[in-house]
Amino acid sequence: MVKTLTKAFFRRSVHEVAPDLIGAMLLFKGAGGRIVEVEAYHHTDPAAHSFRGPTTRNAVMFGPAGYAYVYRSYGIHWCLNFVCEPKGSASAVLIRALEPTTGLPAMRRRRGLADPRLLCAGPGRVCQALGITAAHNGLALDELPFRLLARTVETAVVAGPRIGITKAAEKPWRYGLKDSAFLSKPFRSRG
DNA sequence: TGCCCGATTAACT
């Protein structure tokens, strides 16, 4: 029995939602796969876009949970976040990598390569593969064209430091599927 | 207004 993730799922601490998303299925217009890597950004976190208060760009983060926050990264890429926590708390989970399972031809075409390991291994790559842009900023996650399905099996989740940030870089708020071949970077093994 | 820098990626050496 497949369960759709509702807004209530996201109306919790970003540090609860982030690990719970590992193993969930993310589909966008019929393409996507299992979420294997995410990062949590709490509004009290200096690395979060919402840390310095609301702006035009981060406005969606200050709205209710269960919506997509899409922003441009390095002037080139798009990155997809899921807004979490009660309204106004301005926290979100960054979707960093998927294990592609559905709509591979479309994703290969948009990415211009065939290797499934590199199709969705990184936040910019996920958006390019799924065709997500600023046009999709603010869309509800429990309505089409999004489709989010809860994981159906027990999943081994590992945590580690986040990637590509300079502030609060030591916080272990990156979560991933243990030993997945589709991560943007491996997690340091604990033995 | 101007300047610096970033939740990145790909193509280099």
Add this chain to the structure above:
DNA sequence: GTTAATCGGGCAA
């Protein structure tokens, strides 16, 4: 390991 591509946000003046 290094670096260019490319642009909006944030902050100083």
